[in-house]
Amino acid sequence: MIDKRATLIETATRLFHERGFWDTPTALIAREAGVANGTLFNYFPSKAALVEAVYLSLKQSWATHLQAAAPASGSVHDRLAGYWHGAIDWARAHPDRYALLGQLKLSDEIGDGARAHGIDMFGATLELIGEAMARGELHPIEPALLKALAEAQIGAAIEFLVNHPDAMAADTAHTSFEIFWRGIAVAPTGD
Known part of the structure; x- marks a missing residue:
């Protein structure tokens, strides 16, 4: 079973490094992690989180x-x-x-x-x-x-x-x- 929270963190880590965290929309993180944007917010209530x-x-x-x-x-x-x-x-x-x-x-x-x-x-x-x-x-x-x-x-x-x-x-x-x-x-x- 895939740990979606860990996948989102890993994907965000890669994208934050590549693009900067200010220039990385949550929709891109979700898409790259293979989850719906709403799913990201089930694990993290905000981008700051x-x-x-x-x-x-x-x-x-x-x-x-x-x-x-x-x-x-x-x-x-x-x-x-x-x-x-x-x-x-x-x-x-x-x-x-x-x-x-x-x-x-x-x-x-x-x-x-x-x-x-x-x-x-x-x-x-x-x-x-x-x-x-x-x-x-x-x-x-x-x-x-x-x-x-x-x-x-x-x-x-x-x-x-x-x-x-x-x-x-x-x-x-x-x-x-x-x-x-x-x-x-x-x-x-x-x-």
Whole structure:
């Protein structure tokens, strides 16, 4: 059985990337998904609700990839490095989805509830950071600032790899993470 909701989200994701979400009518999404326009509104009461569903679908895909990429145990450094590498790997594997996610993050169509839910999907990462701060392993940085810094530096590494296709992705991910790590980690005594 075909999951019409998932099909509509996938179709909208593709069309939003190709045409922009402002220039993609719901009738086109429904037609491309093989459903009646009214059926789309059975699943999403408005286009804004569909845009939020696409946003959350992309965030979930990214969060799932990060969780799978990071070791379940080990040092904070190694676990955060796993998340970092996972973020870069996901963006490189899905450049269209990464670009669309970047656009949607800036959109007024994404409400506060969807934004909060999107952040909650990264709960394991945020929990690890909070615990490391409480133990004094990381500088006590405002979580929103730390998130913004990480996103900016991951974005810079991804942009570098897009513009330098011959660069070694693993080396770039490693170097960019180590620079970030030096900024957030409390140096052990004697360093």
